[in-house]
Amino acid sequence: MALLEPLYRVSEICAFGGIENVVICPGSRSAALTLAFVRSKKFRIQVITDERSAAFVALGLAQASGKATVLICTSGTAALNFSPAVAEAFFQEIPLLVLTADRPPEWINQHDGQTIFQQDIYGRHIIKSYDFPADYTHPDAVWMIERQTNEALAFARRGPVHINIPIREPFYPEEGEVYAGAFHPVSYLTGSPALExxxxxxxxxxxxxxxxxxxxxxxxxxxxxxxxxxxxxxxxxxxxxxxxxxxxxxxxxxxxxxxxxxxxxxxxxxxxxxxxxxxxxxxxxxxxxxxxxxxxxxxxxxxxxxxxxxxxxxxxxxxxxxxxxxxxxxxxxxxxxxxWRQMEEKSAAYLTGFLEECPFGELKATAMLFQHLQPGDILHLGNSMPVRYANLLASLLPGGVKVYANRGTSGIEGVVSTAAGQALGSKGRVHCLVGDVSFFYDSNALFAARPQNLSIYLVQNGGGNIFRIINGPGKQEELERCFITPPGRTAESLCREAGYGYTAIRSAEDLQEVLKNKEDGLVNNGPALFEIYTDGVLDSGLFHQLKAGFTL
The missing domain is CATH 3.40.50.1220 (TPP-binding domain)
Structure with missing residues (x-):
């Protein structure tokens, strides 16, 4: 048996278990896993260098398919960078199978390179975790690897599962070494619970x-x-x-x-x-x-x-x-x-009037976007203010638009990466509405993936505007420096480098022109970003007015 053969079997069992998408972060210690999945020709492969972004792309792919995505990285801090997406997947119950290469146990904490404590690295933010044996020569070790992989796939239907895999050198197969032998698949047959x-x-x-x-x-x-x-x-x-x-x-x-x-x-x-x-x-x-x-x-x-x-x-x-x-x-x-229905009708009339009268800003831009979406489109919402505006304006969305947001942990990291993963796994257009702080925090997503069906609507209003809206921060003299944190940059050069179409929007007329032009290549063909400039102070004032102005 070839030294790395048991690891090749992991990919075969995953294929048998219905896995379709694999996200790989490059590394040497994980080379056998990488080659096993790539050379099988049975998976859609994404190779992404930034582990944090890669994990959120995998999460988006799992959302789009409803099936577990395999996520692979090398040893060391690479595995830690998966943590935010793993936590998000845990609380949303999104299926992920995380495979992390590791040093053999005798080399842990011995000042050897790319070595950290990887056993149970995701703590309670995981459905189930496994550790493969470090040596694969005994038949029982091979049986254990296959058994754990089969079981991990079953648990991964309910959320993220982690397999930590110690790998000794040599990391790469011998020339001509190919695994084509038998493996032991296990089918899991389940039924739905019912009430008496x-x-x-x-x-x-x-x-x-x-x-x-x-x-x-x-x-x-x-x-x-x-x-x-x-x-x-x-x-x-x-x-x-x-x-x-x-x-x-x-x-x-x-x-x-x-x-x-x-x-x-x-x-x-x-x-x-x-x-x-x-x-x-x-x-x-x-x-x-x-x-x-x-x-x-x-x-x-x-x-x-x-x-x-x-x-x-x-x-x-x-x-x-x-x-x-x-x-x-x-x-x-x-x-x-x-x-309840009368209150809904009165609120709808109030909202219509408010939108007609209010000046251009994040509220009106969100409303205009919602009214131009089409059935079958996917909307991915950023956290902080975009998701809150969306909840206020939900009645404007046409039927048949699927809405996603990273509300398992409600963090700002990974918003654009998750939307990119959604787009990679979807046929329809994916629209990502995101604030400027969230966008620049996850801007590597532009380079991680360039799905042709992704449109990003970046609200550029000078920082974390939620801190102007919630109670407390607005009364502090450190508001701008320590809470709002204006990014002080534009997305134009990033788009140029990453191959995204770019349009700056500074008025309702600019946005209307983009949205109505169905033949515009920036809307229908290729990844595109629309940077919507608004006044954050005005935005926060309009938000408070909308919330406070409704009367019976």
Whole structure:
């Protein structure tokens, strides 16, 4: 058996397990892994030097495909640079299989190059971690490598999994050395959990007692529209959907960020599905006004309760639960949901008037972009202000636009890289709306990947404008230097170097010209960046006006 043959088998098992995308960061100690995946000819390969960017590209590819992406790096700090994306994948439950080459254990902490403590390097931000044996000559070691790889692929369906792989020299195969032998694949056959009829009986008794019912969907990428549409026909039921919920039904409530602080009544029954909610107003409202009954539907066992009001945790898939609920719960007449719908209508009229009158800035630019997106497009939102503006303006998005954001950890790193990964794994156009601090922090993404279907909308308003908006920083004399941190640069030269089309936008007319020109090569052909210049002080003032100006 060739010295590196067991490592070649890892790629064969991954192919058998349905892996399609592999992101490789160059390195010598990881050479056998690199060559195993590249020479198999069974994968789509991306080679990216910057490990932090590469990991987010892998995350975006996994989002686009719904399957695990393999992520490979050499030993040392390369593995640490995967950490932000691994944490994001953990909290969003995005499938990743991380393969890190390592020194043999006897060389750890011996002042040898590119050597750190890599066992359990991602701590609790991982579904499962493994360590391969350092020596592969014994048949039991080969069996262990195959067994762990098979098991890792099964766990990776639920989030990031790490395999740490000690590799001795020589790192490279002998000339003509090719692995074409047998390996031991394992198929994992699973079924979906379901609730007992007795449990459904108790749930339906509570459902029937409730006079007002609110179904709220946080971050979600499943198609829940059919059961939600059916449930919303019940006169007691309102469906609240954050912009990252990807809910597209006719009666949804999406302007709750505008009106919720004016509401008084708390629903008798609250049902929440999905992961994080962007809306701070939503979270604060229910922390203060707790419903009598709150069901949280999430397949994992851990109790997540950001509203501090859960009375029952239902550990089944949301799609199953809502479909079964819609089938078992007959529609009821009534108008108790009318208050929520009236508030939505009043908020829509208020928002339309506000947008017509307000000057050009981040708010209007976001609204204009949303109104020009097409069904089938993908929108990837930056954190801090872009995702908050998007939640305020969610009603302007056309149906059929899929919305993503790195809201597992809500960090600013990796926004553009994740969008690039989405674009590499998608056929439709991917639009990334990002602030200037986030963009320049992740600007290596332009060089990591140049997907032809990526458009980046960079809001250049002089720094981290969220610090002008949240309470506290704006009152400090160090606001500009220590919080806003203006980048003091433009993206034009970066775009020129990276081969991205570039357009500077300084007015509504500039943006309108770009958006309406469907034949413009910067919109339809090749990667493009649109740098939208706005006044950060004006932006923050308009944001406060919009939030405070709604009256009944």
């Amino acid at each position: 009829d007795s449990t459904w009986k108790a749930l339906l008794e509570a459902w029937n007692r409730a006079r007002t019912i609110l179904v709220a969907i946080g971050q979600n990428h499943e198609n829940l529209d059919t059961p939600l549409e059916a449930l919303s026909e019940d006169g007691r039921v309102s469906v609240v959907a954050d912009v990252i919920s990807n809910v597209n039904i006719k009666n949804k409530i999406s302007l709750h960020d505008i009106f919720l602080n004016k509401m008084q009544a708390t629903p008798d029954l609250l049902i929440t599905c999905g992961k994080s909610f962007i809306s701070k107003s939503f979270k604060q409202f229910f922390r203060k006004n707790k419903p009598a009954v709150h069901w949280h539907v999430e397949e994992k066992t851990e109790l997540t309760d950001p509203l501090q009001s859960v009375t029952a945790k239902i550990t089944v898939p949301a799609a199953y639960f809502l479909k079964e609920l819609a089938a078992r719960a007959p529609g009821r007449a009534g108008n108790s949901a009318e208050e």
